[in-house]
Amino acid sequence: MSHLRFLTAGESHGKSLTVIIEGLPSNLPFNFELLNLRLAQRQEGYGRGGRMKIEKDTAEITSGVRNGKTLGSPVAIIIKNNDWENWSEIMSEFPFEIQPGKITVPRPGHADMTGVQKYNFSDIRNSIERSSARETAARTAAGTVAEMLLNFFNIKLFSFVESIGGIYSDYEFYAKLLTSKNEPAITLLEQLQALADQSELKMPDTEQTFTIIEKIKNIKKAGDTLGGSVITAAVNLPPGLGSFVHFDRKLDAAIASSIMSVNAVKSVTIGGGDYGSTLTGSNFHDEIILENSRYLRNTNMAGGIEGGISTGMPVLVRSIMKPISTLMMPLKSIDLKNNSEIEARRERSDFVAVPAYSVIARAALSFTLAQFFLDKFSGDSMEEIGDNFSNFNSKIFSRIQENFGG
Ligand SMILES: Cc1cc2nc3c(=O)[nH]c(=O)nc-3n(C[C@H](O)[C@H](O)[C@H](O)COP(=O)(O)O)c2cc1C
Numbered sequence: 001m002s003h004l005r006f007l008t009a010g011e012s013h014g015k016s017l018t019v020i021i022e023g024l025p026s027n028l029p030f031n032f033e034l035l036n037l038r039l040a041q042r043q044e045g046y047g048r049g050g051r052m053k054i055e056k057d058t059a060e061i062t063s064g065v066r067n068g069k070t071l072g073s074p075v076a077i078i079i080k081n082n083d084w085e086n087w088s089e090i091m092s093e094f095p096f097e098i099q100p101g102k103i104t105v106p107r108p109g110h111a112d113m114t115g116v117q118k119y120n121f122s123d124i125r126n127s128i129e130r131s132s133a134r135e136t137a138a139r140t141a142a143g144t145v146a147e148m149l150l151n152f153f154n155i156k157l158f159s160f161v162e163s164i165g166g167i168y169s170d171y172e173f174y175a176k177l178l179t180s181k182n183e184p185a186i187t188l189l190e191q192l193q194a195l196a197d198q199s200e201l202k203m204p205d206t207e208q209t210f211t212i213i214e215k216i217k218n219i220k221k222a223g224d225t226l227g228g229s230v231i232t233a234a235v236n237l238p239p240g241l242g243s244f245v246h247f248d249r250k251l252d253a254a255i256a257s258s259i260m261s262v263n264a265v266k267s268v269t270i271g272g273g274d275y276g277s278t279l280t281g282s283n284f285h286d287e288i289i290l291e292n293s294r295y296l297r298n299t300n301m302a303g304g305i306e307g308g309i310s311t312g313m314p315v316l317v318r319s320i321m322k323p324i325s326t327l328m329m330p331l332k333s334i335d336l337k338n339n340s341e342i343e344a345r346r347e348r349s350d351f352v353a354v355p356a357y358s359v360i361a362r363a364a365l366s367f368t369l370a371q372f373f374l375d376k377f378s379g380d381s382m383e384e385i386g387d388n389f390s391n392f393n394s395k396i397f398s399r400i401q402e403n404f405g406g
Pocket residue numbers: 049109110111131132133136262263264265324325326348349350351353356357360
């Protein structure tokens with residue numbers, strides 16, 4: 001498997017987030033603008049709480065990049081937490097002289113209770129800090145560097161909101177993407193992304209945006225929260241990424257894992273998988289066609305992956321983020337200091353974070369695809385990888401003719 005991997009460190013209200021990306025080739029042109037754009041986009045979206053007004057995430061590259069290009073050594077990125085100033089006592093690494101407000105009431109749906117049980121903590125704050133989605137800023141940075149690598153080979157990534165609180169985009173675009181050929185799907189994805197990038201909800205829809213914003217306002221007034229669904233896609237991938245030879249080399253399984261690992265994501269579907277329980281085989285599967293010396297599919301219910309291997313069609317992923325767990329109208333919980341029934345703790349929180357999640361989902365998909373891309377076309381420099389990539393691509397059709405031709 002590819003050596004590309006990343007590690008993140010950082011607590012939600014700590015000094016900073018750190019990400020180290022290892023296994024990148026040398027000579028990847030580093031797109032600083034794209035990195036800061038994705039970090040800024042992760043902070044946007046209607047329905048977020050007060051924290052995102054404090055943080056203005058920017059990436060400080062501390063190693064692995066020189067003269068605008070990667071060196072092949074680990075790339076380290078730091079994202080400072082501006083809010084740290086307000087938390088320096090609570091988050092101090094040194095022993096407390098006086099224990100700052102200990103948290104004893106866990107929130108349902110968060111990692112408060114499970115973290116305390118697992119790590120033997122005496123303050124729920126210790127669970128909250130690392131389980132918070134603040135970590136996804138670091139993950140977005142790692143995924144965006146992977147996106148740069150994919151972009152270099154003309155592989156493009158897309159991600160936008162499909163629904164919030166059960167209200168779907170009017171365009172019903174997912175059904176169109178599943179039933180489109182390769183080129184029309186790419187054009188549609190480009191159009192949808194352009195619309196989503198202008199939307200406060202990162203949703204390609206102007207009609208429903210108003211209705212959804214009204215719904216979020218009402219939900220917020222009621223002290224409640226919402227979730228939603230996101231479509232994430234990659235186009236211009238070669239066939240042949242991933243493998244059926246072993247479970248951990250299957251591309252669809254790896255994508256599901258990286259997307260599901262994002263906070264609050266509870267469902268991941270590749271292509272039209274959700275329809276697999278109702279459609280017949282003849283309606284579900286994609287016919288194989290030959291277009292410009294490429295074996296493609298007439299439709300894309302498979303979401304660009306068959307047998308754990310990319311087909312060359314767009315990779316399509318639909319994922320669902322559950323409603324935010326912190327409620328201003330809280331559910332019942334137990335106060336751990338005396339086991340009495342009590343309302344769960346309120347704390348500063350988002351009401352809806354689906355638009356932000358769409359940015360994180362793109363990063364998660366990018367990283368996994370870059371791992372599988374480097375696995376197949378491995379090399380130490382971008383040039384070497386480029387040679388391996390174009391060699392495979394240029395021969396893929398003629399080899400089939402040699403192997404099967406009369
Ligand atoms: C971008 C983003 C922002 C989030 N913001 C919050 C928040 O403000 N409050 C909250 O309770 N949960 C928030 N979450 C969700 C929690 O981090 C998540 O529910 C928690 O870590 C428990 O993990 P689980 O839901 O995956 O089981 C957010 C998730 C994402 C992806």
